[in-house]
Amino acid sequence: MTLLQVEDIHTYYGRIHALKGVSLAVEQGEIVTLIGGNGAGKTTTLNTICGITPAAKGRILLNGEDITHLPAHQIVARGVVQSPEGRKIFTRLTVRENLEMGAFTQKNPAQIAQDMEFIFSRLPRLKERHNQLGGTLSGGEQQMLAIGRALMARPRILLLDEPSMGLAPVLVEEIFELIRRINEQGTTILLVEQNARMALEIAHHGYVLQSGLVALSDKASVLIHDEAVRKVYLGEA
Amino acid sequence: MVSDTPTLVSSPSRWTGFLDRNLRNPLRLVGIILMAYLAYIAIANIASGQFTLERFVRLFIFGLAQGSIYALIALGYTLVYGILSMINFAHSEVFMAGAYIGFFAINAMDQSGFLDDQTFLALLITVLVGMSASVTIAVLLERIAYRPLRGAPRLVPLITAIGASITLQQLFLRLFGSGTRVYPDVNFFVLPGIFNNLECIEVNGAQVCRGLDLIGGRYEVEFLGLSLQIRPIYFLVFFLAVIFMAALWFFVKRTKTGKAMRAVAEDKKTAALMGIDVDRVIVTTFVLGAVLAGAGGVFFALYNTQVQPFMGFFPGIKAFTAAVVGGIGNIPGAMFGGMFLGMVESIAPSLLGIPNQLRDVIVFGMLILVLIFRPTGIFGEVLSEKKA
Numbered sequence: 001m002t003l004l005q006v007e008d009i010h011t012y013y014g015r016i017h018a019l020k021g022v023s024l025a026v027e028q029g030e031i032v033t034l035i036g037g038n039g040a041g042k043t044t045t046l047n048t049i050c051g052i053t054p055a056a057k058g059r060i061l062l063n064g065e066d067i068t069h070l071p072a073h074q075i076v077a078r079g080v081v082q083s084p085e086g087r088k089i090f091t092r093l094t095v096r097e098n099l100e101m102g103a104f105t106q107k108n109p110a111q112i113a114q115d116m117e118f119i120f121s122r123l124p125r126l127k128e129r130h131n132q133l134g135g136t137l138s139g140g141e142q143q144m145l146a147i148g149r150a151l152m153a154r155p156r157i158l159l160l161d162e163p164s165m166g167l168a169p170v171l172v173e174e175i176f177e178l179i180r181r182i183n184e185q186g187t188t189i190l191l192v193e194q195n196a197r198m199a200l201e202i203a204h205h206g207y208v209l210q211s212g213l214v215a216l217s218d219k220a221s222v223l224i225h226d227e228a229v230r231k232v233y234l235g236e237a
Numbered sequence: 238m239v240s241d242t243p244t245l246v247s248s249p250s251r252w253t254g255f256l257d258r259n260l261r262n263p264l265r266l267v268g269i270i271l272m273a274y275l276a277y278i279a280i281a282n283i284a285s286g287q288f289t290l291e292r293f294v295r296l297f298i299f300g301l302a303q304g305s306i307y308a309l310i311a312l313g314y315t316l317v318y319g320i321l322s323m324i325n326f327a328h329s330e331v332f333m334a335g336a337y338i339g340f341f342a343i344n345a346m347d348q349s350g351f352l353d354d355q356t357f358l359a360l361l362i363t364v365l366v367g368m369s370a371s372v373t374i375a376v377l378l379e380r381i382a383y384r385p386l387r388g389a390p391r392l393v394p395l396i397t398a399i400g401a402s403i404t405l406q407q408l409f410l411r412l413f414g415s416g417t418r419v420y421p422d423v424n425f426f427v428l429p430g431i432f433n434n435l436e437c438i439e440v441n442g443a444q445v446c447r448g449l450d451l452i453g454g455r456y457e458v459e460f461l462g463l464s465l466q467i468r469p470i471y472f473l474v475f476f477l478a479v480i481f482m483a484a485l486w487f488f489v490k491r492t493k494t495g496k497a498m499r500a501v502a503e504d505k506k507t508a509a510l511m512g513i514d515v516d517r518v519i520v521t522t523f524v525l526g527a528v529l530a531g532a533g534g535v536f537f538a539l540y541n542t543q544v545q546p547f548m549g550f551f552p553g554i555k556a557f558t559a560a561v562v563g564g565i566g567n568i569p570g571a572m573f574g575g576m577f578l579g580m581v582e583s584i585a586p587s588l589l590g591i592p593n594q595l596r597d598v599i600v601f602g603m604l605i606l607v608l609i610f611r612p613t614g615i616f617g618e619v620l621s622e623k624k625a
Contacts, residue, residue, distance in 0.1 A: 050510060051509075052506060052509065052510070071514070072509040072510065073509055073512045073513055073514045073515070076509075076510065076511065076512030077512050081510070081512075082510050084506070084507055084510055088504055088506075088507040088510075090499070090500050090503050090504065090507070091503065092499060092503055093496065093499060093500060093503070097496050097499075100493070100496060101496060101497065101500050101508070101511045101513070102511055104493070104497060104511045104512045104513050105511075105512035149511075153511070153512060
């Protein structure tokens, strides 16, 4: 079943034509990755799906419902949740308050408390620091918090924008392991990554973006062996 | 000869570091000299007996009330600045509207006799009417004047705010005239059991004491050898302001909407990604500021009694100064700045032997002094990261 269907979206920043007709589909339960160079339109695609930079043309369907022109907060309420590039932790809110903000759309306090306990059990370092300000966490901890915060919204589809950015290799491994586990528990994931190899290794399906267009799309296991992809994005001769 | 090893300079102690920082900066040097000179005058005035303790206590109590009003208004400036990085110059008219529309309520209730019969209820209604007027104006301001300019360069909403301020003054002027209206005398008697020798009248030949007049009362009190003139309303205003501020603090720190406000203040885009309706949070911020300003307006009018369409200007500009002194965008800063400014304005002219008409000079001089030493205000944080 297709959970998220993006059909030919065009997005502009002023007069800059950032997305020139991107189409993609994310099946329920999959990890789909979006790879591509700087300025290819990966982040813009996520922000267009989330209603931050609305599409000028095209349609975005969630489970068949058209969400293209909904305001951002209503899209989140429908279960499309993004953990943004650069983590964007609320530095002057505590770890706990950051998680509470993630659960902003959730109405049931008992369930919120339960979700928070679950996240603390999975990410014990956040529990240790639950009363610390978000800005005092290390980069890796902030990334954990950003993902935890997004999970608090009980996403049907989780959009992750560059979760490995700026992290030490050992932490990158840890983050990818976390993403895999989240997916195994049934959350569909749309992953944007610079680290194309690791992204393709955990993904089911992949899209390669180039200058605002989908250049290639296939099973991740096929893309990882594709010659052009290997050359350009995996840095192999 | 140049030696290979760098000369070791003994690291300066904190004290020499302090001297170094302040004396090398000509502005700070002037500031320090000025403060020393003012301190000298103050001490001389105290020593010569010109500035008595009785005077100090009287001015201090007035400063409590005036400072409370400034703090209540300053919070409105600081809340909106915190969330939109914009100075809402029309906030002084939000304050004025509370006091002015509150007048119609209290005046009508005075005419009908309700104010005398049910004083507490009448005062409560006046405050609620004043707050509603302020909230209405603030919400309209946000909707009509500021929201369409959300993405505009920062100067644009600033100019708009000044325009909105003038528009509102003129609107009230055309609607209600330029005349000064005077709040009725309010006598609100409390605790006759404890204050059993106050406000006594003869009823059918018997002496009845009605207790302390919280609003209209003026009392001569002998206390610790000092003979003091006391108006209970100054304490009342301070007390109510503290309650309002505590409620605001609780709201911002503990409630879901309060936390969302802080999230929006820090990063609107990410807040939207949490499912927060950013526009709604911004309206809530304006409403909170207006509730405080409207209540402040009625409190102010209860002891100052006079209202007119331009009455918001000076309290507004001083409250804005207070917010800057405290560190704009910072809630405790606005509370502290307001109280501080009210105190300075009340006490300093007398303490320094300066004519009271020059108190505004002292207030704004104070602002400059504070900014020389703490450019981001007393509670202000250094903005290491440019706010988006």
